[in-house]
Every structure is written in structure tokens, then in C-alpha cells.
Amino acid sequence: MSRPKICTVVSCGETKVDLPAGASTEARLLYDSSVHTCKDRYGCHSDGYYIMSAEYGLVHNQTEIAHYDKTLDEMSDMAIRAWGRSVADDLANVLENRGFDAVVLIGSKTYVGALRPHFDSLPAAVLTPWQTSDYVTGVGRGMAWCNDELNWPENVSIAEEIGTVVSEA
Template identity: 30%
Template sequence: MSGTCHLVSCVGMKLHRAAPARDLYVSPWFRMARRYAETRGDIWFILSAEHGLVHPDKVLDPYDRTLLTMPVGARRAWATLVEAQMRDVLPACIPVIVVLAGARYREFLGEPLSRHADRVEVPMQGLGIGKQLGWLKHALAG
């Protein structure tokens, strides 16, 4: 066990019916990020704009909410929710948390993540969506 947890952000492209969270999000980016998380870490969760920290097996109905359009106060409240959920599901401190999520999803999670892990990695930080897809494709290939 490597002691790595991956956090993958939700995406707008979803099924039109309830499904386990791992299957609800259907964009090419999410599918590659999911595969990366499943093959590289011990555990992974989804950062859902609607539900906070979600286990991949949890069945969710489709929703239409994104952090990209939330006011700053709502994003802070979301990060507080995610931190509380992390306390419930993650060990007190794990070696590494890898975040596969954009800036809005990481915006208020820096300190909470640092409290839960010895190291926080954001391997695609600063990359646009096209370069993120390329990074994921390359990482999955080799």
C-alpha cells in the first residue's frame, strides 16, 4: 500500500440517470483522471460541487452545479464541508494526496489538505484542459 489518496474533480458532462459516482461523470477528462487515480493510489474520491467529497461507489443523481460559478462564500462553505468529510473518511495523516482538479476546486482546500497529508501534489497545476488531457494520456501510457 503506497499511502496515496487521489482527489478528482467532478465535471459537467454526466449521465442523465442516477449511477455510482465513478460512472456518473462521462467526459474524456474525467474518465482518464479516474483511470489514473485507480491505477496510482490506494484510495480515491471525487470532489463534487454538489456533494463535497464523494466515494466513487456512492450512487448520485445527476446535478447541475459547479464551483466555477459559485460566489466566494459558497466556495468557502463547500471547502469547509469537504474538510469535515475528509476527517470522517481519511486516516489522520496519509503520506500523499494527489489533487486532479482545477484552481477553483483547490482554492480553499490547501490548508485542510496539508493537515491530512505529509505531501500534497497537484501534477497538472497551471495546465489548460487540452494539456491536462495530454498529460493524463502520457501518464497512463507509461
């Protein structure tokens, strides 16, 4: 059996590199926490890698973006629902247009939770290892999970090896 085509979507990070006014950088390079470094390492081993940004929505990891200071944790419930709907719509287009079999969502309960109401509308299996893996019991374990090469999409033969499938398209 050939391995599934996996798209990884990670949440943005609160801490960011300092950029000169008006400057931008690749989305994956903007965030500088140790947690993001682990998520980034995992994402780079996927067939497609995107970031869900509180400011920019769903962005390809190489898209140039500017520094911002916004998190879902500071947004109203209504704004989070609108953000989740917008990101899910963009993600559905990416998954369908690029023929992904599964999407791995790696991030906090807030970010993944904002997308949860839209899982059934995504045209691929949805995996949320940080929320469903028995191994991941906190951020430290989540980082270890991302760093474990055995979990990387290139090293699995079926989506279920990555984590519990939440939704099938």
C-alpha cells in the same frame, strides 16, 4: 523503499450522463467528459479514489449519486469557502482513517483552490500536479499527464515522483 499509499481526489465534471428521474449511479460513472475519463483512469490506479462534487462534497468513486446541475464556478465566494472547509474535513478523516501517505488532487484551479487554505490541516502530503507540474500547461496536457502510466501511483516509489509536494503533514 516501498511506495507510498496514495489517495486520489478528482473534481467532478460539468457534463453528466442522462439518468431517469430518481435514478442514481456510481459517482465515477456519472461524469461523461473526456477530461473526466482521464481523471477517472488515474484515480482507478490509486489506493483510494474520491470525487469532490459541487453538490455532494467528497464522495467515494463508487458511492451512488443522482444527477445534479451545480458547479463551484456558479457559487458565491462564501459558499465555496464553506464547501472547501467541509470537503477538507471529510478528506482529513479519510486520509487519517485509511492511513494514506499522500493525496493527489486533480482538478481545476477553482476546485483545488477551494481546498488550498486547508492543506496544512491534512494528515498527508498534498500533491497538485495539474497546478504544479511544469508539463501541465492546460487541460490537454493535464489529460495526457493522467493517461501516462509512468505517473500512476502504482508505478512510483516516492510521492515526489507524482508532482511537487505542496504540504507535508
